[in-house]
Amino acid sequence: MNRQRPTINDVAARAGVSKSLVSLVIRGSPNVSAARRDAVRQAAAELGYRPNAVARSLVEQRTHIVGLLVSDLHNPFFAEVIDGLQDEARRLGYRMLLGSGNRVPAEEEETVEALLQLRIDALILLSPALPPAIVRQAAQTVPVTVVGHRGTRIPGVDTVGSDDALGTALAVEHLVALGHRRIAHIAGARRRWGADPRCRGYEAAMERVGLAAFRRIVEGDYTTDEGGYEGMARLLASGPRPTAVLAVNDLAAVGAIAALDDHGHRVPEDVSVVGYDNSALAAVRHLSLTSVNQSRWEMGRLAMAAVHDRIEGTRRRAGHRVLAPDLVVRNTTGPPPACPGP
């Protein structure tokens, strides 16, 4: 392996031209005679010459690489966002340098620093656990876009997100239209409720449809179906049984369904369940979960487009895109038992 790799000089020598000529040919300049161009191309092919992007980056002062910090690859949400990022990156001529931080702020910070040392042209953060101060600081060096962060905006940082208030409203309204009133919410970890737009969206939607008195929120979890299971169990253990639940995501919804099953309640005849994210899980035929859908692919595409605008200097002010989710109705929602009718 690894005999010394040919450089632009080797090609120049073999083609009998200067290295600047080779450089022009490689970059497809029109101002080169056909004869020389062919000679250079042939020499390059014969040598198996491959331009060194590192050297090029050094002189061009840009790498055409976008750094990507992913908090959690397991979350199917991100897989599709990354697909959108990839597709747009390919179109625009960027590569993606992948970093992870396992949701540990210190690790994520270290990853960002490493990415910046590698002179990425821009940074895209997928639901980072990073302190905002770090993000703001990074934004002073390269364009930064945050995708899917539930929280505060950071000066100079672009964001792409989904309207959770609208998504939860769609779910609540769907259930209300079916005749439900006792609509409960299985949330994430308790300490985050205050900041969780889905939890707040649920509360606001319930209030708007005049069901504020029927609001009921229990603790669940984003990351396992156990959280949803236990949340549902708590709902069944005390108080009047809800006829519908809105889960914070699909995994929690599936956990809730398991709990209902174990307690002998049928879905949707006894209790309706709505998930959130419209993940692959929701689409599985055996589950067939009604779920709020976010255009994840589009979020990725927009994020890459956003950093591209910034890299090219097309846009200077921070931009914020909020996509509208929609509701995918499947088989876990229906009228409540003993439905009073319309």
Added chain:
Amino acid sequence: MNRQRPTINDVAARAGVSKSLVSLVIRGSPNVSAARRDAVRQAAAELGYRPNAVARSLVEQRTHIVGLLVSDLHNPFFAEVIDGLQDEARRLGYRMLLGSGNRVPAEEEETVEALLQLRIDALILLSPALPPAIVRQAAQTVPVTVVGHRGTRIPGVDTVGSDDALGTALAVEHLVALGHRRIAHIAGARRRWGADPRCRGYEAAMERVGLAAFRRIVEGDYTTDEGGYEGMARLLASGPRPTAVLAVNDLAAVGAIAALDDHGHRVPEDVSVVGYDNSALAAVRHLSLTSVNQSRWEMGRLAMAAVHDRIEGTRRRAGHRVLAPDLVVRNTTGPPPACPGP
């Protein structure tokens, strides 16, 4: 943004030393006086100096970046492999440059070329759709490791995989031990059967336990549960009903369960179902699928360790790691109906 970034020269000037001294300090050389080191550190901090990894890569002739070609991020199988890769990469001081090719050979080839131009130190391929010739060629330039490829070995290319023959055997033996004889297999797309180790493993295992006459294979699909649904429907439509099915993966297994449900058969009372991959789907409580488990995280870790060995020159010959899967028994397998007993 982007006032001119400070370089090693700026730091040197401010600290009143030469740039090589700065270089030494940054790289943590012990042969520097404490006074100078502090001066350099302070100057660097004051300027917000960040080493330029591009320049460093150019002179060091290595980037500490490993290229990763991922065929399908949606497949939860890969998410965990990538986790293993990440963890080991972090430990060993590598970053990962992510490329994708959407299973299109031409696109994947282009991605590999781009990664090589970026002078990655090694290349890791996750179930590539790439022609072997391209892989072999890449292996002449950088160390290459293929993860999870069902197929032929390529000269000079390391592989990390899982023993599908063993995995299918575990599943078949589990079912046989429960008393099953009519054990069917829902495979992938028909044209791939010949090369699919899981399909062949099923056949071999059935033969080994003396049930060759009971073998039955139907076409399914890797990528959607519909394939499993239809495969199961075909099994139920004609011939003696199997008492157990081994699906090519979890998604197909879940599809099969949905079909059984729709036809009024209970799982596992009437028909047992075994999946493959032990994905998050299988673990979901409501599905609780018996499934063959591969240590995906370990596969990722081993792949990164393998390229590291090669980069460092510790090992020159191609290596092949085949991990042993195990069976995770959950709630979709049980004795066949009217079990003849042990």
Added chain:
DNA sequence: GTGAAAGCGCTAACAA
């Protein structure tokens, strides 16, 4: 159209 020369930011001899 083509070539010579400078320099991107850094490391690595080699001197001192």
Added chain:
DNA sequence: TTGTTAGCGCTTTCAC
């Protein structure tokens, strides 16, 4: 211990 010098492979003026 510290500084000087020469590149790494490429792009980019600027002459010719």
